[in-house]
Amino acid sequence: MKVTTLISQEEISNKVNELALIISNDYAEKELLVVGILKGSFVFMADLIRNLSIPCRCDFVKLSSYGKETVSSGEVKMDLDISSRVEGENVLVVEDIVDTGLTLSKLKEILASRQPASLRVCAFLDKSSRRKVPVEIDYRGFEIPDKFVVGYGLDCDEQFRYLPYVGIIEEDS
Ligand code: PRP
Numbered sequence: 001m002k003v004t005t006l007i008s009q010e011e012i013s014n015k016v017n018e019l020a021l022i023i024s025n026d027y028a029e030k031e032l033l034v035v036g037i038l039k040g041s042f043v044f045m046a047d048l049i050r051n052l053s054i055p056c057r058c059d060f061v062k063l064s065s066y067g068k069e070t071v072s073s074g075e076v077k078m079d080l081d082i083s084s085r086v087e088g089e090n091v092l093v094v095e096d097i098v099d100t101g102l103t104l105s106k107l108k109e110i111l112a113s114r115q116p117a118s119l120r121v122c123a124f125l126d127k128s129s130r131r132k133v134p135v136e137i138d139y140r141g142f143e144i145p146d147k148f149v150v151g152y153g154l155d156c157d158e159q160f161r162y163l164p165y166v167g168i169i170e171e172d173s
Pocket of ligand 1: 037038039040041063064065095096097098099100101102103104154155
């Protein structure tokens with residue numbers, strides 16, 4: 001299996017700085033609760049929060065979907081919930097990649113029912129050509145083609161999350 005670079009470490013770093021600046025401005029003088037979706041978002045979230053110029057609190061959820069690669073329901077369930085109180089909080093959900101949109105849409109529905117003061121989404125990668133349900137992304141890193149990508153938190157069978165860049169997997173011929 002070969003991995004070719006799609007987004008370099010430098011491009012990622014520039015984008016994270018850019019997003020962090022916008023988010024810091026938008027949430028200036030506000031309390032911010034950053035909620036990462038495990039596992040994929042942990043690398044992006046770690047870089048993003050360290051580039052914010054405002055304080056924030058961090059929490060994590062884990063969601064899994066059934067029948068993702070098949071034609072079945074695509075039902076999403078929550079495996080791990082945040083421990084933080086959401087009511088009245090400014091919540092920023094951090095996602096590594098939005099594909100069908102099912103994961104994010106389910107999480108937004110769950111968090112919205114807990115009456116946050118605000119609820120926004122920051123997604124590192126957007127594979128919008130694969131969308132099955134519409135979902136708004138407030139802060140977007142990169143739009144990417146419909147290719148299997150790994151690195152910077154994203155895996156292929158739990159491999160490659162550690163790569164500091166985003167690459168495309170290519171089968172050896
Ligand atoms: C990936 C990714 C998103 C989700 C996006 O998670 O991290 O959370 O899929 O897909 P969707 O838009 O089609 O719902 P995955 O289930 O691979 O788990 P992981 O983050 O632990 O790798």
